[in-house]
Amino acid sequence: MMDKKNNEFKIQVIIIAILFLLLAFNMGKLYGKDFELVQGVSASDVIPSGTPEIYGKELGVNYDDISLIDPRKADATISRLGNLDVSLTLTGNELQRYISIASQISCEYCCGAESIIFSNGQAACGCAHSYAMRGLAKYIIQNHPTEFTDDEILSELGKWKVLFFPEIHEQKASVLKSQGIEFNYINLASNKYRGIERGQTTGSSMVGAC
Secondary structure, three states, X not given: OHXXXXXXXXXXXXXXXXXXXXXXXXXXXXXXXXXXXXXXXXXXXXXXXXXXXXXXXXXXXXXXXXOOOOHHHHHHHHHHHHHHHXXXXXXXXXXXXXXXHHOOOOOOOOOOOOOOEOOOOOEXXXXXXXXXXXXXXXXXXXXXXXXXXXXXXXXXXXXXXXXXXXXXXXXHHXXXXXXXXXXXHHHHHOHHHOOOOOOOOOOOOOOOOO
């Protein structure tokens, strides 16, 4: 009887050991190389924070002003940037630079326009988010033409767009990562990979009204 119990105990120990090894193997794959292909991207990896360099203090805007926690402040900040689109007028080389940059980004989560401007530089989308992005682009081009490259301006527009639509951009960042695409705000928010997240994202919180 004792030998039988000892044998049963040994079998149970062996089974537990096998299960533990299988679990360790699977966890190793999950947290090893394969994990890079399936893990999500946290908000802290995607959502910009703090004061934008150069123009932030000038305009009195902060990335942290755009959040679901304080809709009133978010709307005020979006409006402040959007007013620049109305008050500033670009011509000549400034206008051509503006068209080159602003034509690469859209507000597709509000409307279906191909970009926030038409090919002549006129507004193609009437939502508040588009006004804000256009206004910021105009301001930087007019006031800091040599301190930002075209890609840096587009990246700044992308940061604000991510703030306007945080949830879907977190999900899109995960999709980009799963496909081995470098994370930056141009890849994430411009038209470069527009629609890559379709069918792979759920829900879409929005800060500010369209």
